[in-house]
Every structure is written in C-alpha cells, then in structure tokens.
Amino acid sequence: MIDATGSGASITRALPSFRFDPPHEVEIEEGPRESVEHVATLLCGSKDEAIESTFVRIAIACLDTTASNLTDTELEVRIDEFAWVFGALRRPARLSVEGLWGQLAIVLWSTNVRLALASWQSNADAIEALDDGKARLHVKVSGPKRREHGVRLEDLTEAPGGRTLLASLVLDEAQGGETVADLHEAILAQVEQDLDARRRLERLVTLGLGEAWRDAAERRFSLRDARRRLRFFDSRDVPGVSWPVPLGVRDVRFVVDLRDTDPLPLAAARTLGAFFRGVLPRLSDRPGPRASPRGLTRPQARGRIR
Structure with a gap:
C-alpha cells in the first residue's frame, strides 16, 4: 500500500x-x-x-x-x-548476461559508484558505455583465453576535446562465482540512500536483462578473476577501420583482437581527467591472489509497501 x-x-x-x-x-x-x-x-x-x-x-x-x-x-x-x-x-534482452555482468562489475569497482551509474548510457540498440558527453568508457566482454571484442566504428571515435577508452574483461564461468544479482545487490548496498541512483540501477538492470533474467540467475563468473584480467585500452591504439567509410556505408561493426595491443596502465588512464578518475577503479583496489569481492552484501529492502 x-x-x-x-x-x-x-x-x-x-x-x-x-x-x-x-x-x-x-x-x-x-x-x-x-x-x-x-x-x-x-x-x-x-x-x-x-x-x-x-x-x-x-x-x-x-x-x-x-x-x-x-x-x-x-x-x-x-x-x-x-x-x-x-x-x-x-521483453527481449538488450544485453547478453555476460555483457550486463561486465557493466555491473565496472560500476562496482568504480571509485565513484554514483557517477558511474549516472553516466551509464543505454538504449534499444544495446550501445553500452559510461559517457559524460566528452569522455567515454566502453565496456567489452569476451570468453576465456581470448581478448576479442565486437565493436562499432563509432565506439572508437572521440568527442571533440574528449577521450575514449575500452575496458576489456575476460570472463570465466565459475561455480563459486558471482551472479548478476550478486553484483546488483552489492551496488545497491553502496547507493541505498540515493533514490535516483537506485531507480536508475533497477531500470538499467531490468531493461538490460529482459526475459533472460532467469538465465542470469543461474550463471556465475569469478569477480576476482575478472578484476585480475581487467585491462584498459586507449581507442587510439585499438586496431580498426579508418574514417571516412565509403559513401552509403553505415553502422560499421567488426571484431578486434587485443592480444597483441599494449594496454593502458590504470594509473595512466586515471590521469586523463576527473571523469575517468571517478569511473575507473582505485589504484589501491588491485586484487591480490586472495582478494575477495568488496561490497557483496545483501541489503534489506526498505520502504512502506505492506
């Protein structure tokens, strides 16, 4: 009521x-x-x-x-x-379970969770990025033993005066790992008193998963291993298709193999501006061999629904 x-x-x-x-x-x-x-x-x-x-x-x-x-x-x-x-x-899912899991992991690891949530751009075309209008962080996920990602040509472009980075995650399914719901609730625990952040998180997760929500409940990935394998790449260093594209060609998509591309160190990425300092992990959050996920608690629902 x-x-x-x-x-x-x-x-x-x-x-x-x-x-x-x-x-x-x-x-x-x-x-x-x-x-x-x-x-x-x-x-x-x-x-x-x-x-x-x-x-x-x-x-x-x-x-x-x-x-x-x-x-x-x-x-x-x-x-x-x-x-x-x-x-x-x-309704049909906008994102794969892996894609949403990766996006939530980046938000959970971010220095400023509220900023990361506020900048999470999503639409019906499933274009996922943290974006403040100039600076942009695209989140890309691949399976084990490879670092290959599907990208759009637009993903690698820069806004005037801005920079674009790619966050590359390599995920392994793990029986003792975390589900989308685990990451979701861990983020909720950090924004529990911020109604706007909570509302935005619910929209992004529910619209992203759509009818795949039951599948997401069964799939687990190791958060610790994902953090250990997390790499950042400057869009300027990522192999791709050059502008301009031929007349009449649009929505150019391709797969990039980043195994031979030098990643951008986290410390260097954080120097690219206040936005990246907010949405990227802290330097002190580098996981060790026995590191455990932070914030993975189950908050109690609050409200006046009776």
Whole structure:
C-alpha cells in the first residue's frame, strides 16, 4: 500500500503481471489499534517467489515508498515507470548476461559508484558505455583465453576535446562465482540512500536483462578473476577501420583482437581527467591472489509497501 492524497483522477489497472488500485480508504489493524488510511494498492500478479522479489525491489525503487501523501498525478507517473520497468521481464534482452555482468562489475569497482551509474548510457540498440558527453568508457566482454571484442566504428571515435577508452574483461564461468544479482545487490548496498541512483540501477538492470533474467540467475563468473584480467585500452591504439567509410556505408561493426595491443596502465588512464578518475577503479583496489569481492552484501529492502 502506498500513501496518497486521493486528489485528482486515477484509474484501476488490472494486468496479468500486476494490479493497481487508485487511492481509497482502507481500514488497517495493527494489534489492538485500528486506523483508516487513504492509500493506493499495488499487487503482484504472480506467485513465483523470484518474480515477487523482483516486483518488490522495482516497486520500492520506482515508487519511492518512503514518501508520504503523493498526489495522484505523482503516483500515476511513478506507476507508469514501474509498469514499463517491470514489464521488461517479458521483453527481449538488450544485453547478453555476460555483457550486463561486465557493466555491473565496472560500476562496482568504480571509485565513484554514483557517477558511474549516472553516466551509464543505454538504449534499444544495446550501445553500452559510461559517457559524460566528452569522455567515454566502453565496456567489452569476451570468453576465456581470448581478448576479442565486437565493436562499432563509432565506439572508437572521440568527442571533440574528449577521450575514449575500452575496458576489456575476460570472463570465466565459475561455480563459486558471482551472479548478476550478486553484483546488483552489492551496488545497491553502496547507493541505498540515493533514490535516483537506485531507480536508475533497477531500470538499467531490468531493461538490460529482459526475459533472460532467469538465465542470469543461474550463471556465475569469478569477480576476482575478472578484476585480475581487467585491462584498459586507449581507442587510439585499438586496431580498426579508418574514417571516412565509403559513401552509403553505415553502422560499421567488426571484431578486434587485443592480444597483441599494449594496454593502458590504470594509473595512466586515471590521469586523463576527473571523469575517468571517478569511473575507473582505485589504484589501491588491485586484487591480490586472495582478494575477495568488496561490497557483496545483501541489503534489506526498505520502504512502506505492506
């Protein structure tokens, strides 16, 4: 139930995945005490525990359930956002599980998690990068024993006055590794009090995974090994196709093999500006042979959904 003023018009929404009832008076019993509150109700349409858990997490992030006395207009806007994000569980994935895992790992390792989340650009074409308009960090993931990545020609371009780097991860599936959900919750633990960051994280993860969310729950990769193998490359050093491309050619995509390309040391990458200092790992975070993932805790959900 969500506190609301009951002002303005609102409509009931009955969908297979959830039901929303506009603000109405509800009698609430808490032990011997009874009260009447003006609330809206949002009910999950599934009995699947995994879906129910996701439902609650997205609702808390999208609806700001710590707020009280929302106007109906404010509530409608938030319900629209919730419906769009929660509905993504039935839509095709925008990213592979490995791709989203890698993106989350970069955010988790970043010096400034809030900056990394705020700069995470994503769209229906699955173009993934941390981008502040000039500086750009593309996250690329490959399987074990190779460092080959699919790129677009645009991935290697630089904005005027900016720089572009590639973060290259090599992932191994590992029985004792971390899932997308583990990384997701570790990031949530670091932005728990920042509603905007939490809302953005839920949108990016849910829209990225889409209907592949069940597959993501079963796949584990070693965060420690991924951090040990993480390399950064200056786009100027990455082999590629040269501009200009022939007239009539667009959306140029190719695979780059970086095994023979010299990486850019982390210390050097961090000198390229405040943006990179914020979204890249700290120098002190270099993992040793027994290093363990930081921040992998399970935060308790907070909010007023009852």
